[in-house]
Amino acid sequence: MTRVRYIADTLAEAISAARRAHGMEVPVLQAGPRRGVGLRARPAFEVVVDASGSSVRARRAAREALARAVVAARLAHAEAEAVVRSQLGPATSAAVARLGARLRAQALAPELVQWVIARVEDRLDGARAEEAAALMHAAAVQAVGELLPVDVPVDPAPVGSLGRPWVVALAGPTGVGKTTTLAKLAASWRVDRRLRVGIVAADAFRVGAVEQLRTYGSIIDAPVQAAHGPASAAEALARLADCDVVLVDTPGRGHRDALRIGEVAETVRAVRADESLLVLPGSASAGMLSESADAFRAVAPTRVVLSKLDESEGLGALVSAVRRSDRPAAWFTTGQGVPDDLERADARTFAERLVGPPPSVTPMTATDASMEAGRRG
Ligand SMILES: Nc1nc2c(ncn2[C@@H]2O[C@H](COP(=O)(O)OP(=O)(O)OP(=O)(O)O)[C@@H](O)[C@H]2O)c(=O)[nH]1
Ligand SMILES: [Mg+2]
Incomplete structure (x- = not known):
């Protein structure tokens, strides 16, 4: 036993000094x-404690701290070895780490971030330090682009062998930009391709929905037919039989409203759509997008429109949603402007938006570069 004595003016002070030194217990x-x-002597009180237990605790704490330090040192060593093995100098490794952070901030799924980073590291292997930043950006854009399936359809042609209009329906969650995208497509086919374009407003239950389309229709000289439900949409289409292409607008449906998504699906089937575009917005969360991709399988989309890219804070979520829908992206929309803010989908421009701009000034200082050159030399 290790007896330790604490002496103080009061008993309370003596006890708290002992507890401070050896713990409350x-x-x-x-x-x-x-x-x-005598009682008049100062200090007048004493406490004697058994300090053997506390020294055991102290030794145990010291052993644990040492073990933690050993683990930390081994981890640091392993990371340093990985840097040496991968031939990436410290500045390049830091740049790769920044790229990973950027991809994660863009809501790219963790397994896709890992895949992109692995591709980038492969590309950087053996690269000269001075070219690393530009190579890294190019490799990242290439890899992200490969993650987004894209297939842009050819523009509709004047009525020919088909003998009936080419029918394009738009479907998707509420407020994602279906009607605006329809107006953009209608304007570009009417004005740029000089096609006869008709519009079916199958959203006639909602106040203002038909008027919105009639306004667009009158500007571009495209007839608009209102419809209430699947049978009515088929009849409306029949009234537009002399058009080259007919665009069908469907009402927005919440992604958890399976019943009413089913009604939209019936409308799309009733008009025998040649193309059924699912509109998914860049402004939505990853969860909402993936649920929508699942829920709107019911409308059997042929391609996907990625809308509101200008409002997106995480383009990576769209990558997962498109992959989940198992349909390629066909169009991007990048603003409210009709018809200008519409682009043919392109994996590379999408990837450039997601990865961010290339390094304009080289992020490595001359010292970094010479250090890295030294490592390889
Ligand atoms: N920033 C931005 N806004 C857009 C884009 N496309 C559409 N919008 C806006 O989004 C809002 C809704 O657009 P709509 O086209 O009415 O959306 P919708 O999917 O038809 O909506 P519902 O029919 O109500 O389901 C409008 O204010 C549009 O101007 C885009 O690409 N970027
Ligand atoms: Mg609409």
């Missing part, structure tokens, strides 16, 4: 006035 062997001195 320290066994007190003896406490009271100091023996053998």
